[in-house]
Amino acid sequence: MAQEQKSSRTTIHDLARVAGVSVSTVSKALNDTGRMGEDTRARIKRIAEEIGFRPNALARGLLSRRSFTIGLLTNDTYGRFTLPLMAGVSEALVDKGVSVFLCAIEDDPERARVHVEAMLDKQVDGIIATGKRIDRALPVDLSNLPVPVVYAFTAGPPNSITYASDDAQGAELAVAYLLSLGRTRLVHITGPDMFIAAVERAEAFRKLAGEGAPVLYGQWTESSGREAVLDLWRQGGRPDGIFCGNDMIARGVIDGLRELGVSVPGDVSVVGFDNWEIVASQSRPPLTTVDMNLKELGRQAGLTVLALGEGQILEPGLRKLGCSLVVRGSCSHAPIDE
Amino acid sequence: MAQEQKSSRTTIHDLARVAGVSVSTVSKALNDTGRMGEDTRARIKRIAEEIGFRPNALARGLLSRRSFTIGLLTNDTYGRFTLPLMAGVSEALVDKGVSVFLCAIEDDPERARVHVEAMLDKQVDGIIATGKRIDRALPVDLSNLPVPVVYAFTAGPPNSITYASDDAQGAELAVAYLLSLGRTRLVHITGPDMFIAAVERAEAFRKLAGEGAPVLYGQWTESSGREAVLDLWRQGGRPDGIFCGNDMIARGVIDGLRELGVSVPGDVSVVGFDNWEIVASQSRPPLTTVDMNLKELGRQAGLTVLALGEGQILEPGLRKLGCSLVVRGSCSHAPIDE
DNA sequence: TTGAAAGCGTTACCAT
DNA sequence: ATGGTAACGCTTTCAA
Numbered sequence: 001m002a003q004e005q006k007s008s009r010t011t012i013h014d015l016a017r018v019a020g021v022s023v024s025t026v027s028k029a030l031n032d033t034g035r036m037g038e039d040t041r042a043r044i045k046r047i048a049e050e051i052g053f054r055p056n057a058l059a060r061g062l063l064s065r066r067s068f069t070i071g072l073l074t075n076d077t078y079g080r081f082t083l084p085l086m087a088g089v090s091e092a093l094v095d096k097g098v099s100v101f102l103c104a105i106e107d108d109p110e111r112a113r114v115h116v117e118a119m120l121d122k123q124v125d126g127i128i129a130t131g132k133r134i135d136r137a138l139p140v141d142l143s144n145l146p147v148p149v150v151y152a153f154t155a156g157p158p159n160s161i162t163y164a165s166d167d168a169q170g171a172e173l174a175v176a177y178l179l180s181l182g183r184t185r186l187v188h189i190t191g192p193d194m195f196i197a198a199v200e201r202a203e204a205f206r207k208l209a210g211e212g213a214p215v216l217y218g219q220w221t222e223s224s225g226r227e228a229v230l231d232l233w234r235q236g237g238r239p240d241g242i243f244c245g246n247d248m249i250a251r252g253v254i255d256g257l258r259e260l261g262v263s264v265p266g267d268v269s270v271v272g273f274d275n276w277e278i279v280a281s282q283s284r285p286p287l288t289t290v291d292m293n294l295k296e297l298g299r300q301a302g303l304t305v306l307a308l309g310e311g312q313i314l315e316p317g318l319r320k321l322g323c324s325l326v327v328r329g330s331c332s333h334a335p336i337d338e
Numbered sequence: 339m340a341q342e343q344k345s346s347r348t349t350i351h352d353l354a355r356v357a358g359v360s361v362s363t364v365s366k367a368l369n370d371t372g373r374m375g376e377d378t379r380a381r382i383k384r385i386a387e388e389i390g391f392r393p394n395a396l397a398r399g400l401l402s403r404r405s406f407t408i409g410l411l412t413n414d415t416y417g418r419f420t421l422p423l424m425a426g427v428s429e430a431l432v433d434k435g436v437s438v439f440l441c442a443i444e445d446d447p448e449r450a451r452v453h454v455e456a457m458l459d460k461q462v463d464g465i466i467a468t469g470k471r472i473d474r475a476l477p478v479d480l481s482n483l484p485v486p487v488v489y490a491f492t493a494g495p496p497n498s499i500t501y502a503s504d505d506a507q508g509a510e511l512a513v514a515y516l517l518s519l520g521r522t523r524l525v526h527i528t529g530p531d532m533f534i535a536a537v538e539r540a541e542a543f544r545k546l547a548g549e550g551a552p553v554l555y556g557q558w559t560e561s562s563g564r565e566a567v568l569d570l571w572r573q574g575g576r577p578d579g580i581f582c583g584n585d586m587i588a589r590g591v592i593d594g595l596r597e598l599g600v601s602v603p604g605d606v607s608v609v610g611f612d613n614w615e616i617v618a619s620q621s622r623p624p625l626t627t628v629d630m631n632l633k634e635l636g637r638q639a640g641l642t643v644l645a646l647g648e649g650q651i652l653e654p655g656l657r658k659l660g661c662s663l664v665v666r667g668s669c670s671h672a673p674i675d676e
Numbered sequence: 677t678t679g680a681a682a683g684c685g686t687t688a689c690c691a692t
Numbered sequence: 693a694t695g696g697t698a699a700c701g702c703t704t705t706c707a708a
Contacts, residue, residue, distance in 0.1 A: 009484055011685060022695045027687055034688090036693055057459040058399045059685035062700045067396060069460065072440075077425070078616060079417040087415075087442055094449065099456050102410075102440035104425055111432065118437050121395040122407065146347055222620045248620065255622075278416060282560045282586065284593075349701060360679045365703055372704090374677055397701035400684045 015053045019044050030055070061123060070305055071101040071119035073112070075139070076132040080276060081153055081294060085130055088298025098125070098306065105138070112140035120145065126305030128298075130154050134164045135196035148308035152301040153294070159316045161308075163301050165292035167197045170323030171204035174243050174271040174290050177325055179208065182334035183241030183269050186213050189228045189253060190245025191220040198245055201273065205243055220245065225252025226259075233260050240268055240334055247272040247279040250287050254330065258284075265332035275326050285329035292323050353391045357382050368393070399461060408643055409439040409457035411450070413477070414470040418614060419491055419632060423468055426636025436463070436644065443476070450478035458483065464643030466636075468492050472502045473534035486646035490639040491632070497654045499646075501639050503630035505535045508661030509542035512581050512609040512628050515663055517546065520672035521579030521607050524551050527566045527591060528583025529558040536583055539611065543581055558583065563590025564597075571598050578606055578672060585610040585617040588625055592668065596622075607669035623667035630661050 016023045021044065028034035029044035047053075061067040072089060074082040082104075090100055101124065103115040119127065126147050129138050131154030142149045143157045151162040178186055186209040191198045202215045214237070218224035225244060229252070232239070244250035250272030254264050264270055264285060272280060272289035280287035300321070308314060354361045359382065366372035367382035399405040410427060414420040420442075428438055439462065441453040457465065464485050467476050469492030480487045481495050489500040516524055524547040529536045540553045552575070556562035563582060567590070570577070582588035588610030592602050602608055602623060610618060610627035618625035638659070646652060 012687095013685080023685090024687080024689095024696075025694055028694090031687080034694090040693080054455065054459050056400070056461060056685050058396045058405060058461050059700085060687080061396045062394070062400060062685080062702090063687055065700080067460075069439075071437075077421070079421040080616075083415070083417040083421070083442070086440065090440075090442060094452055094456065097456055097459075099409075099439045099441070099453075099460055101407075101437045102424065102428075103437070104421070104428060114432055115437075117392065118432060118435055121392050121435070122405075122437055123394060123396050223622070278418075284561070350703095351701080361701090362680075362703080362705095363678055366678090369703080372678090378677080394701050397684085398703080400686090400701085401703055403684080 009056070010051055010053050012053070012055065015044075015048055015051060018051060019047050065123075066125055066309070067123040068096070068098045069101065069122060069124050070098060070302070070309075071103060071116075071124045071127045072130065073103050073105065073115065073119075073127060073138060073140075073142075074130045075105050075107050075154075076130065077104065077106060080274075081132055082130055084294035085152060085298035085301070088295035088300075089128060089302035090298075091295070092299040092302040093306065096306065098302075105140070107139050109139040112138065116140060116142070116145075120147070125309040126150065128152055128301050128305055129156065130301075133195060133197065134167075148305055150301045150305045150308070152297055161304060161314060161316050162318045163297050163304075164318060164320055165294070165297060166320035166322050167200040168204040169320070170273065170290040170292065171201040171243070172208055173323060173325045174273065175205055175208040177288070177327075177331065178241040178243060178269055178271060181241070181269055181331055184334070185239045186210075186241045186243060187232065187237065187239040188213065188215045188243045188245070189225055189249055190215065190217060191224075191249070193217045201245060209243075214239075218249070220248055222248050222252035222255065225249035226256035227252075229253045229256035230260070233262075242268060242270045244270065244272050247274045247276045247283075247287055247289055250289065250330070251279060251283045254283055254285075254287075265330050266335075269331035269334075271325075271331060280326070280328065283330070288328045288331045289326055290323045291326050293321055297321050347394070348389055348391050350391070350393065353382070353386055353389065356389060357385050403461075404463055404647070405461040406434070406436045407439065407460060407462050408436060408640070408647075409441060409454075409462045409465045410468065411441050411443065411453065411465060411476060411478075411480075412468045413443050413445050413492075414468065415442065415444060418612075419470055420468055422632035423490060423636035423639070426633035426638075427466060427640035428636075429633070430637040430640040431644065434644065436640075443478070445477050447477040450476065454478060454480070454483075458485070463647040464488065466490055466639050466643055467494065468639075471533060471535065472505075486643055488639050488643045488646070490635055499642060499652060499654050500656045501635050501642075502656060502658055503632070503635060504658035504660050505538040506542040507658070508611065508628040508630065509539040509581070510546055511661060511663045512611065513543050513546040515626075515665075515669065516579040516581060516607055516609060519579070519607055519669055522672070523577045524548075524579045524581060525570065525575065525577040526551065526553045526581045526583070527563055527587055528553065528555060529562075529587070531555045539583060547581075552577075556587070558586055560586050560590035560593065563587035564594035565590075567591045567594035568598070571600075579669075580606060580608045582608065582610050585612045585614045585621075585625055585627055588627065588668070589617060589621045592621055592623075592625075603668050603670035604673075607672075609663075609669060613664050618664070618666065621668070626666045626669045627664055628661045629664050631659055635659050
């Protein structure tokens, strides 16, 4: 049938028997601890290799009180933010033998609790909480757990360690780029002002583009971007550079500009935010956009929970990681006037 | 500092001491095994609740040889297919106390091996292999593992249990819908014919739309869809219904039609495939599309590995799950001619 | 009805 | 240089 080879796993006892030594000797040989003849050690290692012995992490964890396992909790259903983050966490930790439990909770406190308890039962060495916005917390209280918790891209309680991308710096990057291209009449089209990320980006935008530069709050959707740009032109606005709060909005903006017969990047340069590959690279023209380096964020969050789990004492607080600009085709130098 | 409450976990010994009984009595009370006074049982349960005792799954697993843990292996970086699937797996298994290790491998056999071995060391009860296309295998051999493996949305070896969506049925659904609207001149615009999914959908399309109905293979991208439609019109094609191989293509198609001044859904009805929410709902008009029910697929795959892990013998083979049609705004009834 | 003891697979310590 | 033994937290006989 379908599951023939389910050979029972070989244990350290089997290995000891085959090698003709005691279990403790095998253990020491394999872990490079204790003192023993290099020949014996090598021989045991070779035999272990041959019979395909792999130590049972459950038994190991029982003794060491470390499971080499961490939990990643998220309420970001699409995985827009979670997957890159997860990739970073995973990449940083595989080599240390750490595996990651992924738990997707859909803003359901009950399910969230169940997931968290399941992870705790499994003795995870730590938990990374993540989500889709930095100013909202997950629907579950993680503050009195017996394991360290690190927050990444979601709000943590006071005194927690939280990782986030530097929205202001990212926005500055985008605006500075537009300015460097000679674009002077800038507009910012973004999501709802209830999002702190939107506000921070907007403030950074104003700082560089001038306090009077228009900021248009709306939704994080294409249609919102498109309508904003249509309204703008209807009202006589004629920016030559548009910085968008995310890539979806940017697509809508480009869409709207096409409808208006305005050339991108000829007449107007457009910059997005998120570098959501699938959206940014498929737009026409491909989108120049800000990348939040979520993978790096994940990597650091992963390393941090692990360090906390090993007993290191780290300063609590918010840690902002820099963004970078990914240049594609939606921006060009402003035409020389005379 | 940041990790104050790391109280050492309470064990069954603590609980036994508090309750004034032996560990074995506690164990039996909590597991509803053995015989004992209902009052004692209730009292122990209550105390367990009070002091927040939760059994150590590592210890439990050591004994029972079950870790209540499974691994999900994927090479789908964007998570387009993996996340819905994962949601299904997770949803079906949380209640059974099973947690899921997610391992994203990027077509790197080396990393894949490392991940698989890490999971095996952790004594996973089974592995679900998944990916981004049904006719390619993951870059790692999973066929001689000591745990059951189920394949979902990725190719498995002969005699394995594989879950996939029913591409033909999904395509039929789409085409039948177009026909039911009175659309008669149908075209299919899809991805590369190297994808078996593309071919199967195309065949199903031809079966219903007529053997002569045009099938245009291209890429799975927006630009490919747009160009196909532009070419089509340039060459004088005037379909009134377009079935697209995926939602990205459908977006491109709609985009191209707008450029041509063709109304969707007035002049042409468009159906997509995938129901990639973020793409389908944001297109103008929102996309009517085929949903592969990946969540259900995940649920079944999850239940199946678990069953195999419990020793059940199941028939190997490919199991196709039905798709459903999600109606949005991109289709309408054909105008009455006279 | 309850408890003592063995054992799951591993590591650490102390003898030999 | 190597091996015996205890211990990690739990479940499961088996005895009382």
